Amino acid sequence: MTHIQTFPFEKDKFEQIKDFHFGLNWPVVYIQEDGREMYIGQTTNVYARSKQHYENPDRARLKRIHILTDEEFNLSSAFDFESLLIQYISAEDSFKLQNGNGGLINHNYYEKEKYLAKLETVWPKLREKGLVKQSLADIKNSEFFKYSPYKALTEDQLVVAMKVENSIKKRDAVAHIINGGPGTGKSILALYLLKHMKEDKDMKYLKTALVVPMSGLRTTLQRVLQRVPGMGAGMVIGPSDVTKKEYDVLIVDETHRLRRRVNLTNFGSYDLTNKKLGLHKDATQLDWIISSSKQQVFFYDNRQSVVPGDVRPGDFKKLNAVNYNLTSQMRIEGGEDYLRFIDDLLELKATKGFESTNYEFKIYESIGQMVRDIKVRDSEHTLARVVAGYAWSWNTKGGRDGHDIEIDGLKLVWNSKNIDWVNSKNAINEVGCIHT
Structure with missing residues (x-):
């Protein structure tokens, strides 16, 4: 069982530790x-580590040290526990974390699931001590947890991050294209790089920003970074904002x-941006990025290019670029098997159904029943939504009365908000367009 022992963080009290x-x-x-700031760590000698931290002015001003102990802890589990606490507590935002985000890696080890379950039992104890306020479930469902720059990286993410950062440090005159399908952690790695570059002694002076084309996601990431020490909403910009300064690195x-x-x-407005950058009339936003920065890191999935106005895949082939691939699935419990099944299903190649104990997949004959089931899931988890491709006219745009979709007598309306619709109050009663 995991216990928490608290000591005053005072030099003359270290003998107690x-x-x-x-x-x-x-x-x-x-x-x-x-009570305001926090640092989370792991060690095999907390007495020696306490003395080391006392020599650090930032750590020395912290008044208490809470030691989480367990007879079953080993190096791997302690490292993982530290990583999980950083991820969850940073997402709650009750304390200003002194931790950086370097070194957080998601790795496997013997009986990992047993140790992860211990977090569920120790969390109420942390709440009793006033170290956390929200439940694990509420934090996990939050946008900050989803997009936290403190997320632990998978092995393939870490390898890519190290290669990209080494190239940036050497000022290599190349672009970096990081390819990955849905759920492979492209946004997580982008935020990790942005924060880690601000902390690294060789890169922290570089003029860096994260460019996000879609306004909804851009607003979300601005809210996230506003809460991260040393960062800020201004580090997330739209494509046209690149004209405001010259950047060393644009992600x-x-x-x-x-x-x-x-x-x-x-x-x-588009033509004015081209003019400011000295580009020809038909230049793309990709050209804007290249013209406004010395080095670029692109997170890309050509299968998610969904409208005719998107930059064409051939435009990226013209770049002097190094390509990387992300493959680990981080979003969907069904994993790669589910994604392959969906691809085969949509391409009419599926020869058998999909079965999983971790992931529910259904095909409905009644849209009414589907909507009812989704509302039940939402009442249980507050994360369920009805979404669709843009196959019906948006008659209610601008708040007009009526409906947009009618199937088997069921009348539905499109999303009433373009930005952060999924978290809006009436989202469960609307249909979100997948392009929102």
Whole structure:
């Protein structure tokens, strides 16, 4: 069982930690805090680590140290526990974390699931001590947890991050294209790179920003980074914002949604940006990125390019670029098997159904029953939504009365908000367009 022992973080009290049963030569996780700031760490000698931290002015001002101990802790489980606490507590935002995000890796080890289950039992104890406020479920469902730059990286993400950062440090005159399908952690890695570059001694002086073409996601990421020490909403920009300064590095999430001069709502503004950058009239937003930065990191999935005005795949082949691939599935419990099944289903190649104990997949004959079931799921998890491709006219746009979709007598309306619709109050009673 995991226990929490609290000590004053005072130099003349360190002998108490030394005399503590787990104070020497045992893997532990510890939390230092003063009610406002917090540092989370792990060590095999918390007595020695406490003395080290006391020499650090940032750590020394933290008044208490809470030591999480367990007879079953080993190095791997302590490291994982530390990583999980950083991810969840940073998402809650009750404390200002002193931790950086380097070194957080999602790795496997013996009986990992058993140790992860211990977090469920220790969390109420952390709440009793005032170290956390929300439930694990509420935090996990939050946008900050989903997009936290403190997320632990998978092995393939870490390898890509190291290669990209090494190239940036050497000032290599190449672009980096990181390819990955849905759920492979492209946005997570983009945010990780943005934060880690601000912390690295060789890169923190570089002028860096994260470009996000879609306004909804851009607004969400701005809210997330506003809460991260040393970051800020201004580090997330739209494609046209690149004209405001010259950048050393631009990281572009959802690169496949960069636009070209086709089917625009405001050709004048687009043409003005091209003029500011000295580009020809038909230059693309990809050209804007290249013209405004010395190095670029593109996160790309050509299968998610969904409208005629998106930058074409051939435009990326013209770049002097190094390509990387992300393959680990982070979003869907059904994993790669589910994704392959959906691909085969849509391409009329599926020869058998999909079965999983971790993931529910249904094909409905009644849309009414489907909507009712989704509302039940939403009442249970607050994460269920009805979505669709743009196959019906948007008659209710601008708040007009009526409905947009009618199937078997069931009348439905499209999303009433373009930005952050999924978290809006009436989202469960609307249909979200997948392009929103």
